[in-house]
Amino acid sequence: MNNTSNPARRVLPYAAGVSLIAGAAFFFAGLATSPPSTGDDKAAYLQSLAADPFQTQLSALLLHYGNLLMGAGLLALPLLVRGRRGAVMTLVGALLGALTLLEMSGALLSDWFHMEIGRNLPVEQAVALSDKVLAHPAQQLAFSPGPLVSVALLLTFAGLARAGVLGWWAIGGIVLGYAGLLFMPYDTPILPALGTVPMLAVMAVAGLRVIARTRVDAAGPVPVPA
Template sequence: MTTALDQPTTTDAADPTRRTARTLTVLAGGALVAGPLLYLGGMLTAPQQASDGTADYVASLARDTTLTEVSGILLHYANLLTGAGLFVLPLLVRGVRGRLLTLAGTLLAALTMLNISGSVKDDWWRMVIGQQLPLDVAVRISDTVDASTLLGLWRGTDALGFLGLLLLYLGLARAGVLGWWAPAVYVLAAVAMVAVPFSWGVVAGLPFALLFAPLAVAGVRAVRRGRL
């Protein structure tokens, strides 16, 4: 016979759920801190290229395989951890202000980050064809792959990701989770990405890494929230 004493109390039953939620919040926050650092490492180790043309891109990947592989691994996990960690951010919003912007931005940005994490594999096969084939042939193969009809359904989410991050920062700023400096930093970094030429080498990659810097601050906030 089951008695009232056999049933777990509401508090006892809820504690494991709360502990799990706190643990996931801390882990997601840690992922958001690690993600921007990995982006920075990935951009600092990215092989330098003279322009954004296909020939220069393939040649740069084939020139130094160590840098290509290290950069590719760092960027893969940067995208993966960031995409997974983003889902904690709407939970940091208390109240109505900024909630919809944060949620919409999270979904768009996470879709893009998780998509891009797989496409980094492109660096490996472009590196190999750049080494084993004449450059003009390697470029033709690369351009042919990029022109594939349905590939855009996978890699065409880049624009959604840029929009998503902006909406996310605006939402978090409106909710008071981050200051208005966050969307300002994002806009300045986006402008710098266009303005800084590829010929500047490592410096050219820094604005891209800066796009994700506010996420590290949000990640710290998430870790603190999870440890309360």
């Protein structure tokens, strides 16, 4: 039986590849439209979110869907591996990466919370309330994966590189992009957006590989002339 007879075998991997590409684009747009912050402390952060509610909501929405789509798309990457080499690394990394990126997508709800307390409370009270909410261990477990995201992505793409699906350059792209996300100044939001381009490019290339593999599998084996 042709294992492409089930439409889901074609549609789901194709959708995952598109999700990786679209998620990378949404994430870039979300960072680029982030409200500029005048400082690194919590008070400056809350004031930046409160200053322009439309921009805050646009950025949060784009970042939410960027993380969500990339998290869902990662689940298809282990399907690119043929054989045992790199398979376990890719599978573990993709599962952990999907979980942490989906957690981060949910964490964007806090932007609406922070925007409103920044608009309706004195800044000292707003900071105290934010710190109190975010200090709950269960909240941190649910929505603050921290460095696990970078570990998961490195593991995923190291597995794909070991399997020969992508080159080892992908690891450098993840490292450079994550460094750009952490260290570029957020008073000019386009800078961290540009800083993440190497990492987002790796995600987009992986999405293209998923789409290409899906098309090849759907076409079936090439007939050999007699």
